[in-house]
Amino acid sequence: MIQVSLLASTHSWRRNVVNDFISQRKEKLEDFKKNIRKKHTIAEPIDIPDGLFIKCDQCGAAIYEKALEANHSICPYCEYHFRMGAEKRLYLTIDQGSFKELDGDIESVNPLSMPDYEDKLKSGQKLSKLKEAFISGTATIVGIPCAIGVLDSNFMMGSMGSAVGEKVTRLIEHATQEKLPLIIFSASGGARMQEGILSLMQMAKTSGALHYFHEKRLLYISVLTNPTTGGVAASFASLGDINIAEKSSLIGFAGARVIRQTIRQELPEGFQTDKFQLDHGQVDLVVHRKDMRKTLYRLLMFHQGKKVSNE
Amino acid sequence: MSNIAWEKVKLARHPKRPTSQYIIKELFSDFIELHGDRSFGDDKAIIGGLATFNGQPITIIAEEKGVTTEEKIKHNFGMPHPEGYRKALRLMKQAEKFRRPIFCIVDTPGAYPGIGAEERGQAQAIAYNLQQMIGLKTPIIVLVLSEGGSGGALAIGVGDYVMMFENSIYAILSPEGFASIVYKDASKADHAASIMKLTAQDLFGFKVIDSIIEEQDGLHIDSQPGILALKQELTHALNKLSKLSESKLLDRRYQKYRKMGVFIEQGETHVKD
Numbered sequence: 277m278i279q280v281s282l283l284a285s286t287h288s289w290r291r292n293v294v295n296d297f298i299s300q301r302k303e304k305l306e307d308f309k310k311n312i313r314k315k316h317t318i319a320e321p322i323d324i325p326d327g328l329f330i331k332c333d334q335c336g337a338a339i340y341e342k343a344l345e346a347n348h349s350i351c352p353y354c355e356y357h358f359r360m361g362a363e364k365r366l367y368l369t370i371d372q373g374s375f376k377e378l379d380g381d382i383e384s385v386n387p388l389s390m391p392d393y394e395d396k397l398k399s400g401q402k403l404s405k406l407k408e409a410f411i412s413g414t415a416t417i418v419g420i421p422c423a424i425g426v427l428d429s430n431f432m433m434g435s436m437g438s439a440v441g442e443k444v445t446r447l448i449e450h451a452t453q454e455k456l457p458l459i460i461f462s463a464s465g466g467a468r469m470q471e472g473i474l475s476l477m478q479m480a481k482t483s484g485a486l487h488y489f490h491e492k493r494l495l496y497i498s499v500l501t502n503p504t505t506g507g508v509a510a511s512f513a514s515l516g517d518i519n520i521a522e523k524s525s526l527i528g529f530a531g532a533r534v535i536r537q538t539i540r541q542e543l544p545e546g547f548q549t550d551k552f553q554l555d556h557g558q559v560d561l562v563v564h565r566k567d568m569r570k571t572l573y574r575l576l577m578f579h580q581g582k583k584v585s586n587e
Numbered sequence: 588m589s590n591i592a593w594e595k596v597k598l599a600r601h602p603k604r605p606t607s608q609y610i611i612k613e614l615f616s617d618f619i620e621l622h623g624d625r626s627f628g629d630d631k632a633i634i635g636g637l638a639t640f641n642g643q644p645i646t647i648i649a650e651e652k653g654v655t656t657e658e659k660i661k662h663n664f665g666m667p668h669p670e671g672y673r674k675a676l677r678l679m680k681q682a683e684k685f686r687r688p689i690f691c692i693v694d695t696p697g698a699y700p701g702i703g704a705e706e707r708g709q710a711q712a713i714a715y716n717l718q719q720m721i722g723l724k725t726p727i728i729v730l731v732l733s734e735g736g737s738g739g740a741l742a743i744g745v746g747d748y749v750m751m752f753e754n755s756i757y758a759i760l761s762p763e764g765f766a767s768i769v770y771k772d773a774s775k776a777d778h779a780a781s782i783m784k785l786t787a788q789d790l791f792g793f794k795v796i797d798s799i800i801e802e803q804d805g806l807h808i809d810s811q812p813g814i815l816a817l818k819q820e821l822t823h824a825l826n827k828l829s830k831l832s833e834s835k836l837l838d839r840r841y842q843k844y845r846k847m848g849v850f851i852e853q854g855e856t857h858v859k860d
Contacts, residue, residue, distance in 0.1 A: 381852050382851070383852075385851055387793075387849040388782070388783070391782070437850075438847075438849050438850045439848075439850040467737075467759055469760065469769055471759075471849075472758060472785070473759055473785070474793060474795070474847060474849060475759055476758075477795055477844060477847040478847070478848060479717055479741060480720075480741060480745050480847075481844045481845060481847055483721065484717070484722075484841055486718055487721045488722075488841070505710075506738075507737075507738055510711075510713040510714050510717075510738045510742075511713075511714050511717060511738075513714075514710050514711040514715070515718055528709075528710065529700070529704070529709040529710040530701075530709070534700045535700045535702065538699075538701060552706075556708070557708070558710075558711055
C-alpha cells in the first residue's frame with residue numbers, strides 16, 4: 277500500500293513538473309510577444325514637454341501637472357499629498373489679501389564658516405523664492421485674525437538655523453503681545469546642521485517663547501506636514517494646544533535610517549506616518565489638506581466661544 | 588595638521604573618563620535616588636534624586652552611560668527614552684515646589700533612536716522639557732560632563748548657568764551622525780569634528796556656555812583637580828543665582844536663550860550677545 281501510494285505520488289509530482297514547465301514556457305512566449313518584440317514596432321514617442329506630467333511618489337501614476345495644482349497638490353488616484361511650498365500653503369489657508377508679512381528681511385549668515393553653506397542658501401532662495409525657510413506674518417482665516425508661519429521644505433529641507441529660529445520666536449512674541457491665536461505649519465528635516473550648536477539652541481529659544489505665549493492663555497495650533505522631524509519636531513512643532521498632522525505626512529524625531537542602523541531590524545509598516553502618530557497619541561487630529569482651512573476655522577471659532585456648525 | 592577637535596572627541600569618550608555616578612558620589616555624600624516617570628517606567632539612562640550641597644538641599648538630574656559592559660547595557664549607553672525625560676521633568680517640578688535648585692549633568696550621545704522611543708513621543712518629551720525648563724521657578728545649573736549630543740542633551744540642558752569640562756564636547760549631532768548626513772559617510776567623523784565647532788572653547792566663544800572647568804591632566808588620568816574646580820564653580824553659581832529674585836532669574840534665563848543665534852536683518856549683522 278505504501279509503495280503504491282508513493283509511486284502514485286511520484287507520478288503526479290512528475291506530471292506537475294511537466295505541466296509547470298509548459299505553462300512557464302507559454303508565459304515566457306506571451307511575455308516576449310507582448311513586451312520585447314513590441315518594442316521594435318512601437319512608434320516614435322510623442323514629444324511631451326518636461327514637467328507637464330508628474331509622477332506620484334506613492335502610487336506611481338502620471339498626473340497632469342495642472343490637474344495636480346488644481347487639486348491642492350493631492351494625487352487624484354491615491355490621495356497622496358505632495359509637498360507644498362509656503363506660498364501655496366498660505367494661499368490655500370488664509371483669506372486672500374489678508375497677509376501682512378513680519379520680519380521679512382531676516383537672512384542667514386555662515387557663523388561656523390561651513391563650506392558650501394552660502395551656495396546652499398542661494399539655491400534654497402531660488403527654489404523657494406523666499407529669503408529663508410520660514411515665512412511669517414498676520415492674516416485672517418474666514419475673517420478671524422491670527423499670527424501664522426509656514427516652513428518651506430524647498431529651502432534646505434525647511435531646516436532651522438539662527439534666522440528661522442529668530443523668525444519663529446518673533447512670531448510667537450508678536451502673537452503673545454497682540455493676543456493673537458498662533459498657527460504654525462511645519463515641514464522640516466530638523467535643526468540646520470550648517471549652523472551647528474547655534475541651530476540646536478534655537479530649539480530652546482522657540483520653545484521658551486511658547487512657554488510665555490501659553491502663560492497668556494492664548495491658542496497655538498501646530499500643523500505638522502510632510503515631513504516634520506528632528507529638532508523642529510522636538511521643539512515648537514510638538515507644543516501646540518492642538519497638534520494636527522496633515523494626511524500622508526512623515527512625522528518623528530529620529531530618521532528611519534538612523535533607527536534601522538541602531539536597532540538592526542526592519543521598521544514596521546506605516547512607521548512614523550500621520551496615522552502612526554495618531555494611533556500612539558502624539559497628535560490630536562489627522563486632517564486632509566482639503567479640509568485644513570475649514571478645520572482651522574472651526575477650531576479658531578471654538579476659542580472665540582462661538583458655536584460652529586458641523587458642516 | 589593636528590585635529591584638536593577630534594582629540595577632544597576621543598578624550599570625551601575615553602573609557603577611563605568618569606561618568607555621572609562618579610561625579611555625584613564625589614560631590615554629594617548623601618544622594619538618594621528617586622525613580623520613575625509615573626506613567627510608563629524608570630529609564631536608567633537618566634538618574635535623578637536628592638542630595639545636599641554645602642548644607643543646602645539640591646535636586647540632581649544626570650545622564651548616565653555606565654562603566655562596565657553590564658552597566659552600559661542597563662543605562663542604555665546614556666541614551667534616554669521619552670520616559671527618562673519625563674522623569675527628569677517630574678523631579679525638576681518637584682524641585683520647583685520645594686524651592687530646591689537643580690543640578691543637571693549632561694552626558695549622552697543623544698536621545699535613543701528606536702521604535703519604542705518614537706511610539707512614546709521622543710520629540711514631544713524633549714520639546715516639552717525645553718518649554719518647561721525656561722519657566723521653572725528655581726535656579727538650574729548645567730554641567731556638560733563629557734558628551735552633549737543634540738536634543739537629547741538639551742532636553743535636560745536648559746539652565747541659568749551652563750558649564751563644560753575642558754575636554755567635553757557639545758554639538759547638534761555626534762560627529763559620526765553629522766558626517767553621515769553631510770558627507771554620506773560616517774567614517775569622516777574626524778573631519779566633521781574639525782569643522783563642527785563642538786569644543787568647550789568654541790561654545791564659550793558663541794556664549795552658549797558660561798564657563799569652562801579646567802581638568803589639568805584630564806579626568807581620565809586624575810579626576811581630583813577637575814572635581815575640585817567643579818565644586819568651586821557650583822558653589823559660586825549657586826551663591827550668585829540664589830541672590831536673584833524669581834522674576835529676575837526667569838527673565839535672565841529667557842534672555843540668555845533669546846539672544847542665541849547669528850543672522851542679518853536689512854543688511855545689518857546681528858551677532859547676538
